[in-house]
Amino acid sequence: MLLQSNFELTTADMKQLHTSLNEMSPEELKIQPEALQNLLLKLFKQEPNSSDVLLNKCLICLLAQYELTDVHDWLEPLREVCGQLDVIQKFDRIYKMSEDLENMQPLGELYFEFKQWNQALDCFSMESELKPDEARPLKWLSKTYLEMGLKDESEAYQKMYVNLQKQA
Template identity: 40%
Template sequence: RYFSQNNLERILTIMKNHSYTPSPSQSDTITALIADLNFETEKLNPETLNILMMPLFQTIPKAAEQLLNKSILSLIKKHDIEFIEEWISPLKSHCQGLETYEKLNQIIQLKNDLEQLQSLGELYYEFKHHEKAIECFSWEMEFKPNNPKPVQWLSKIYRDMGMQLESDAYQQHSLNLQKKVTG
């Protein structure tokens, strides 16, 4: 019944509470529901999905990985990294080796290392957390004023955000830095 209603949350709840293994066609339905999932428009709450996701890792691991990716992308926009670290802890045994999990671990390891702001900013950018990426690159620019890399990243992020004036200003600053370094 929940499959015909496309109710992903109920399907995952049944899988968890009743050790239900979906048929191949039901697995296809779950995979399609996850592929179409948009946390901006769905009433599904990513904060509660970590527990519901567990059986999915055993039955449809690719769909579970996709749901994990979407959940983290949604959560990172609303919560600090400590919340996400706590959120993912019940899933650790299922997530070892998954690219998103490994990148999240990198953020956790680098978050307080002032020598790694460039790498941290790039990771936040990959997670589409522009504000945190801007913060990292801005600090990197302060600590290393002659390095054009953080300036180039700031230009790119502002362009991605549709802020062309800011992007152009950082682009020009980057060119000036490169001229200073080479000339």
């Protein structure tokens, strides 16, 4: 109803809606991107500084479903309202680094923060190939596989990490 109407909610109503949305999991926030954007714009105009957690959940959901450029474009109107938020700045770093082989490790760590496990694995694997003498990508591969529930793979990379650390 809120998404299909132009009426304004009271401050108390907006705070309650914001609290309710913050308590939802990213999977529960799967609504049409345009509707989600409109809802967030209404909320963030009233409470721009308390939006980091909610927007982070939304980005996790959107990144799982859409291309990076689509999410970047989707964020544009929100940048005008709350562009100073840490989560927007992190996303913008992902967007800028996504094609740069020199930034695979930090890019993977940002993807990890946004729970984009496959993209994080790709970045850490690439970093490991580009820098086979560095242990850090192996550590992050282990962490990522553990988050994915793949314990055997995690343990294998953990062993490689420990062995490489011993050689250093």
